[in-house]
Amino acid sequence: MPNVKSIFLTKLLIFLSISLQSIHCQADAISLEKADSLFDQRSYKEAMEIYSSNFEDGIYSPAMLLKMAFITEGIGDHEQATLYLTKYYDISPNPQVITKIKSLTGQNQLVGYEVSDGQRFFIFLTEYQDYIVGTLAFFLLISIIAIWWTGRKEDKKQTYWPTLMLLVLTFLANNFLNGPKTGLITSSPTYIVSKPSAGGDLVDQVEPGHRVHIKSSKDIWYEVDWKNKSAYIKKSDVTRL
16 A cells, blocks of 8 residues: 555645746835836836836836836837837737837838737736636645545545646646747848748848747747748847747
8 A cells, every 4th residue: 555645745745846836036016116106206217227127037017018118218219118018018919009119110010919819818828827827736735635634544535636637737837828929020121031041032121110929949040920921030130028
């Protein structure tokens, strides 16, 4: 008969490791409150320093991105304002954002901002990833405790499949529920070619402001989805979002 305590401890360790992986960096509440207070007081430079620090650490919210776009547009840095608005669009697709990006970039037509219903649903899931992982981890802990409890009673039959299913779902939600890999074209002009080489046929020549879905990376090139076809852009011409 297997050692029930050993099984319990092993699964508990697995649970704890997954829980630790699911803890994402959160913005320091005090620093963000200070930044928001500075923004409200129109101390934009000081607020931007705090926002930028959090953004570089991968910590941001839709509201923070809009404030950063407002500040950078105010100082005439339209490129950075466009970057923050495009990142905002990744989180919360909104047609009004596209209109604003067009005005900032001087583009009448922008490519890459189309979002299907399926993509919107996936964006919704990624936005609440922490809650989904936390909920699954909670039920995983409950299932582990239930197995340990029933294992103490010799007349009780143990069932492991719910725990295994929750373990797999928690792992998948924590590691694969990520937003789309997108980039913003930031060089003028940018050449989009058919092959990842200087000898590739020219597919398009565009100005900054277009958004691309990045499919893969190869040397100095990104393979992107351009107008529903695969094409290649130099990495130096794209800023990852």
